[in-house]
Amino acid sequence: MPPARLRASMRFEVHATDPAGRARAGRLVLPHGETETPIFMPVGTRATVKALTPGEVEALDYRLILANTFHLALRPGDDVIGDLGGLHRFMAWPHAILTDSGGFQIFSLAELRHITDHGVTFRSPLDGAAIELTPERSVAIQQNLGADIIMAFDECAPGQCSERDAEVAVIRTTRWLRRCLDAKTRADQALFGIVQGNVFPALRERSAKEVVACDCPGYAIGGLSVGETKAQMWQALDVSTAHLPAGKPRYLMGVGTPADLVRGIDLGVDMFDCVLPTRNARNGQVFTSTGVVRIRHAAHTRDSAPLDPACSCETCRHHSRAYLRHLHMSDEILGHRLLTLHNLAFLRQFVRDARAAIVDGRWPAWRDQRLAQWETQVDTTAATP
């Protein structure tokens, strides 16, 4: 039986909502602590937010991070992490964690996958071994890992698939969610269902209704940002969140440019994750209060100014653009560290400002100002290395 504090069920509170729309400010209380919403979750793929220590992520005021079931099940193995007391202890992160189901990585990374109603078979990218992932196995792995929030095992149909294929994925996603709920035995983990349906509004509505019927403690919107147009993406998100209950948290998976966060929050999303801010940092692209800075640019060679004079992160307090450019051009680990630190500091402040705007009743103006600044700035394709 887990200790008392781990038995506390998840609680979600909405503190303020934009009167003219769906944007809301809230708080998510989890067994390993709480976090304000809306919130961006840094991605700790392999039990590490790349380049940072847990202490640094904590000092950046993050209290909820994501880790990837697919990667951790392959290495070091969820059994290893379970034997060592679970993921929190393994990675020395005392705050809340969300694990995905492994589904998205199978559909985006794995070779030779074979999908049936039972589950998915694929080859390990590490050693080529055949691996089967099912709803039951995904839940078992996530129970070994022990995150505060775990995700249902869903089918993520390709971005350009037919409506028929998308429908098959919706049907399977609902069936698999029921199997996940049946398989779940730990009381201290909140299992979120996932809305699928690609870019088809009728399927999104159907999926949302079917998933909500399962009465999960929270809901995710999956299958977006996978190749559709921005217009299609926002329409699909709009339909999805319209059919999700107001009292439960909503999580838009894999989305994370500043402009996308604003659009998502505006459509009622509470939680986001994306590798973009950390991956872009390692590629030398950072967010600043005046827009995107590409540190590789020769203009920074002798620039003694900080990345962002409006930022108070360690990178901006101590280091010049000239030094950061030199580290990046030399492929030095410290360069990856300092740019990652800054991007996560920037996004933390960005959602903190968004929340304050909602609470203060200034959301529409804040939203419009940020969209005007950011919708022309960041090419999300830059996230692909």
Added chain:
Amino acid sequence: MPPARLRASMRFEVHATDPAGRARAGRLVLPHGETETPIFMPVGTRATVKALTPGEVEALDYRLILANTFHLALRPGDDVIGDLGGLHRFMAWPHAILTDSGGFQIFSLAELRHITDHGVTFRSPLDGAAIELTPERSVAIQQNLGADIIMAFDECAPGQCSERDAEVAVIRTTRWLRRCLDAKTRADQALFGIVQGNVFPALRERSAKEVVACDCPGYAIGGLSVGETKAQMWQALDVSTAHLPAGKPRYLMGVGTPADLVRGIDLGVDMFDCVLPTRNARNGQVFTSTGVVRIRHAAHTRDSAPLDPACSCETCRHHSRAYLRHLHMSDEILGHRLLTLHNLAFLRQFVRDARAAIVDGRWPAWRDQRLAQWETQVDTTAATP
């Protein structure tokens, strides 16, 4: 004219000497602060001690680090660093720095080098451009960088060269030292001469006497750990330090296993540098109080113990061998960080203990104990990636 604190000349104090030998404990006072001796200097090749922030190096209680003239002159360029206020400000390291002359890298890394009495011509490894380095140019670069201690431009003859070739290098090294001293214009930098002579005792003695005749504020022993046997190395060091004045600091270049530090200190060396502890860390090999640990070893897969229970560094306080192994196997930046942090913490404590043994009159016993532990442990060839 530099500010007053930068005009302070270097001062070296010997606080205690082993009555039976040459090991000594002292203090080196430099324009950017002071450090105890004997001391190991972490290598910050490209203006960064790989994987660590300046704040972390400082927190490890290091107050003197090394940076490489060769690498910094190529990128970002010593003119860039000079324009930005010098290396201390560029890399945000407020404490003391030593720069090498660039000579060793030319002889070990550069292609198509051509050596004359005037200097050395070689091709840039970055873009193939022809570059000439002379004593005057090396000093000019090092003056742009602005380190507290700068090194004479010497000829480092190959490890297996003939006595005649070694003699030519000794003659040239002395001549070049005089040209370095003539070229030097900044009063706030201490220029160390370098003793060459390979494994030939007569040449070592001659080189030491010639260099000492130039009356430098400190002396380095170069051309060791370049392929000769350990016995040859210690004999050459013995002859070299025997002819160096007791009142000035002695620096053994490029040497840094625990056993080598003990031998060097025993022969009267005060300062050491080596990439081994930082490079080995990135390769998963760490020093602990019970010997070398190779974190890749499968035995650590489920080991919840710290790297070294006797160590109080951040890595050992917060992280298990199992997690460190996972990070290393996954080639995660955090793994390189945490292992580097530990190795530098270990070596800092190692030389602190050595100093205490000298001060307390326990040096022979401490030396013998550590040699028994370490001389069979570390294969220095493991430093080569």
